Amino acid sequence: MATIGAQPIRPPPLSSTSEQPPLFDGTARLYTSYTCPFAQRVWIARNYKGLQDKIQLVPFDLQNRPAWYKEKVYPENKVPSLEHNGKVLGESLDLIKYIDANFEGTPLFPNDPAKKEFGEELLSQVDEFTRDFYNALRGDTVQRSHPSFEFLENALGKFDDGPFLLGQFSLVDIAYIPFVERFHVVLVDLFEHDATEGKPKVAKWIEELNKIDAYTQTREDPQEIVDLVKKRFMPQK
């Protein structure tokens, strides 16, 4: 993919009038949206494994999706989905595992049984983690977001051979970071609260993740995050 400095050029999002790319022509495609945290997971995994030339991004303007996506590609009509080997698969947590298992590149899950077990446990908790936070946006946000960051700080204390959730970078970090990125930005911007204060492991985790191009290239503009959350959860702000 072409790059400007370290930042690859993002293909422009397709809208309702855009033509459908060929289906099942042998190209692997990630149907995505640049603003969706679920889709961001799969995008990070693809980048980290060096699959930029093997998995093509097909981004949408989600508010104005083409009808052919639901009709011909993915009836659930959500992003992300992955076209690969004559099938279209969905669900971001399944997709990051699928990409790890079915494509070349650095493995995204450790072999160590204790790490595997803890990794699966954390993956099984991520939906609740994100739900709790979105619920906190409905009132008493700072106070109600505290347990989520406390949970992360504790989880990061489990392995001390690296700054990531399983020590080394893995798909567990990929599952959490798109949401933590958004929560962190929203708390700072709308509540003047730095959730990493007094949480050295979370602060270090975010700092280290921000050194990984595969992740930073997928980050959403903080202002867009704030605008979206304001519009959806707190129009009074």
Ligand SMILES: N[C@@H](CCC(=O)N[C@@H](CS)C(=O)NCC(=O)O)C(=O)O
């Ligand atoms: N559980 C799904 C959630 C995907 C999801 O909710 N995607 C949103 C965008 S962030 C979407 O496509 N929404 C469109 C719609 O619901 O119409 C996953 O993990 O992939």
